[in-house]
Amino acid sequence: MSEKIEEVNRKIYLEFKVKQAEEIVKRAVKLFPGRVAVAFSGGKDSFVVLHIALKVKPDIPVVFNNTTVEFPETLSYLRMLKESWNLHLYLTKPEKSYFSMVKERDWASHQNRWCCQPCKEQPNPKTSKNYRCRGGNNRNHQNRISLPQNHKTIHHPQRRISANLPNI
Numbered sequence: 001m002s003e004k005i006e007e008v009n010r011k012i013y014l015e016f017k018v019k020q021a022e023e024i025v026k027r028a029v030k031l032f033p034g035r036v037a038v039a040f041s042g043g044k045d046s047f048v049v050l051h052i053a054l055k056v057k058p059d060i061p062v063v064f065n066n067t068t069v070e071f072p073e074t075l076s077y078l079r080m081l082k083e084s085w086n087l088h089l090y091l092t093k094p095e096k097s098y099f100s101m102v103k104e105r106d107w108a109s110h111q112n113r114w115c116c117q118p119c120k121e122q123p124n125p126k127t128s129k130n131y132r133c134r135g136g137n138n139r140n141h142q143n144r145i146s147l148p149q150n151h152k153t154i155h156h157p158q159r160r161i162s163a164n165l166p167n168i
Helices: 002-031 044-056 072-085 098-105 116-121
Strands: 061-065 088-092 132-134 144-146 152-155 160-163
Touching: 002 044, 098 116
Parallel strands: 061 088, 144 160
Antiparallel strands: 152 160
């Protein structure tokens, strides 16, 4: 009996988390009309976020940053998703390939993450004049969405979001 109760609790909790994520996307779209995009890496977590965002706003812009060291399968998967889901896809990539930067600077490491700025952060502002996404994985960077000038900061225990907000 307790196994059945645990199973029901897991299902209710999962449904709650999905509804919560949908509500966050709805509020972001309403608060920042025309200025919300989904960053998509091709990974499983990114796929779930993309799916939820598309349920809320089917024409939401999707940004994929090609760091120039993507697996060919990731790029094939991206093309397939773009066509089958009719994604409004924006591709970004660094000005130089990762391997040409390695020749100049040596290999990146966990202690020396020089590659994040030129390969991940720098290309994204070129995607749109209205928004840009910056950040990295949760362990090593603060995830943040930065919007142009004149902004206040909303603090979240795990994330920092900077945005133009009305004065209240």
